[in-house]
Amino acid sequence: MNPILLDAARRDLQDQDAADPYNPRMAEIHLTRRQKRLQAELDMIFARVGLDYWDLEDTEPQWRTARLEVIRREVIRGEVVSQYTLIDEQLGSAVSRYMFDNEKFMKLWRTKRFERFNYFILEKMSLMEKLAFVKDAFTVPKAIASDIEAINAMRNALAHAYFPENLRAHRAKHKKTRRLVGPHYKGIDIFTIDGIDRFLDDAGDVVQFLITGIRRKKRRSKSAAPALPSPAPV
Numbered sequence: 001m002n003p004i005l006l007d008a009a010r011r012d013l014q015d016q017d018a019a020d021p022y023n024p025r026m027a028e029i030h031l032t033r034r035q036k037r038l039q040a041e042l043d044m045i046f047a048r049v050g051l052d053y054w055d056l057e058d059t060e061p062q063w064r065t066a067r068l069e070v071i072r073r074e075v076i077r078g079e080v081v082s083q084y085t086l087i088d089e090q091l092g093s094a095v096s097r098y099m100f101d102n103e104k105f106m107k108l109w110r111t112k113r114f115e116r117f118n119y120f121i122l123e124k125m126s127l128m129e130k131l132a133f134v135k136d137a138f139t140v141p142k143a144i145a146s147d148i149e150a151i152n153a154m155r156n157a158l159a160h161a162y163f164p165e166n167l168r169a170h171r172a173k174h175k176k177t178r179r180l181v182g183p184h185y186k187g188i189d190i191f192t193i194d195g196i197d198r199f200l201d202d203a204g205d206v207v208q209f210l211i212t213g214i215r216r217k218k219r220r221s222k223s224a225a226p227a228l229p230s231p232a233p234v
Contacts, residue, residue, distance in 0.1 A: 084155035
């Protein structure tokens with residue numbers, strides 16, 4: 001969820017009836033048949049993957065806290081990977097625009113040349129390799145590049161380890177409880193509202209820059225050729 005939607009969701013929760021402040025159900029609004037089917041399908045999907053945090057009736061009381069914490073982790077993990085994927089896509093688009101002189105992608109996809117470029121070159125590039133190319137070809141602020149590197153590191157931790165807090169780079173204990181705490185993004189536990197807020201703020205800035213702010217580096221002017229030495233007098 002992007003920061004705008006997250007803020008809207010917060011306001012909705014605050015405006016709900018105090019007797020049921022965490023009710024995730026939408027208010028009674030008019031929905032089309034397709035929208036109702038999609039909503040019902042989402043309910044089934046969330047239940048099937050165990051993310052229906054509003055339904056705790058079948059969970060034993062002693063396990064409810066643990067289940068809610070697991071759901072929180074999985075939602076945040078999914079969003080981190082999603083934002084990483086979006087940034088990777090935008091970096092790839094920047095590489096393509098540079099290589100194909102800003103041609104429209106719909107037109108390019110009709111050509112074998114562009115297909116081959118995507119299948120055999122772009123798809124094999126990691127996010128960090130795309131970033132290195134973009135930094136060389138475009139003007140990228142250090143803050144943006146640093147955020148991309150931090151986002152990449154956090155995605156790797158969450159995508160490659162089910163318990164990322166056990167990774168050497170992220171292993172830390174709470175000062176008071178001595179319990180392992182989640183991996184930190186810029187000093188904040190990613191599995192908290194403050195942590196995901198900071199992550200989404202940075203990811204939003206990066207995507208915004210890659211879509212609207214990125215510019216090619218200016219070409220260096222070729223220096224004049226050195227003058228040939230005059231012939232020695234005879």
